[in-house]
Amino acid sequence: MIVDNRGGTPTMFNQQQIVADYERDGVVRIPGFLSPETVDEVKVELERYIREDLATRPADAKTVEADGCTVRNLWRLEQHCEYFRQLGQRADILELIGPLVRGEPVLSGVETFNKPARVGSGVPYHQDNAYFCRTPPDMLTVWIAIDRVTAENGPVCFLKGSHKAGLLPTRPSGVRGNSMGMANPPMTPDSEQFCALLEPGDATIHHCETIHHSAPNGTDHARLGLLLVYRGAHTEIHQQWQAAYHAAVTQTPPA
Numbered sequence: 001m002i003v004d005n006r007g008g009t010p011t012m013f014n015q016q017q018i019v020a021d022y023e024r025d026g027v028v029r030i031p032g033f034l035s036p037e038t039v040d041e042v043k044v045e046l047e048r049y050i051r052e053d054l055a056t057r058p059a060d061a062k063t064v065e066a067d068g069c070t071v072r073n074l075w076r077l078e079q080h081c082e083y084f085r086q087l088g089q090r091a092d093i094l095e096l097i098g099p100l101v102r103g104e105p106v107l108s109g110v111e112t113f114n115k116p117a118r119v120g121s122g123v124p125y126h127q128d129n130a131y132f133c134r135t136p137p138d139m140l141t142v143w144i145a146i147d148r149v150t151a152e153n154g155p156v157c158f159l160k161g162s163h164k165a166g167l168l169p170t171r172p173s174g175v176r177g178n179s180m181g182m183a184n185p186p187m188t189p190d191s192e193q194f195c196a197l198l199e200p201g202d203a204t205i206h207h208c209e210t211i212h213h214s215a216p217n218g219t220d221h222a223r224l225g226l227l228l229v230y231r232g233a234h235t236e237i238h239q240q241w242q243a244a245y246h247a248a249v250t251q252t253p254p255a
């Protein structure tokens with residue numbers, strides 16, 4: 001049992017249950033992963049970073065939507081912003097992640113999927129390991145809702161258990177910010193998938209080979225997600241997968 005008591009009501013995480021659900025389904029929902037105070041802090045820090053710092057960071061620190069200006073993604077925040085590096089290194093989070101990556105957790109990325117109101121684009125079906133290229137696939141993403149995620153504003157939908165089939169054939173998607181798609185995307189209707197409807201501060205943790213996607217956001221309500229990516233220290237790069245990823249990302253940089 002891990003207790004998160006930074007402000008507000010302490011949240012109890014049943015680590016054994018989380019590990020069991022994660023291993024069975026390749027995705028697990030964790031209500032109250034961040035306290036309301038931390039969610040507010042994250043919002044303020046993201047707004048400050050976009051306003052004051054982003055222009056001075058390399059071009060690959062962001063992807064914008066088709067309107068050419070609204071932020072779709074922020075990348076590599078652990079390198080570009082001390083606040084997010086520290087958040088990703090929080091001892092209680094690392095303690096939770098260790099058993100899920102079957103070893104010493106290494107923070108590999110902090111990023112956002114902003115899905116802004118009206119212009120937020122969709123994310124094609126993919127498995128994250130087509131981007132991460134790690135073997136064994138002991139790598140995962142903590143997807144934290146900063147805004148409320150509803151059925152209408154583009155929740156992430158997961159195929160439970162799909163991580164067990166390993167990395168399936170990929171193809172370049174042509175989508176900026178999500179350059180790698182699946183060669184044979186599944187036909188399963190969203191109604192039969194686990195679409196994560198979340199309150200601010202809730203999170204999902206998904207395995208890097210769990211198939212998922214999200215729809216565009218046509219609503220007036222933004223759907224901002226903050227992502228913390230971790231790998232086990234023992235994982236290595238799979239050279240062939242990485243060559244395929246580099247080919248795709250060269251067509252539609254930066255990610």
Ligand SMILES: O=C(O)CCC(=O)C(=O)O
Nearest residue numbers: 113123128141156214225
């Ligand atoms: O936030 C989204 O819509 C997609 C997120 C995603 O693809 C991921 O977490 O790997």
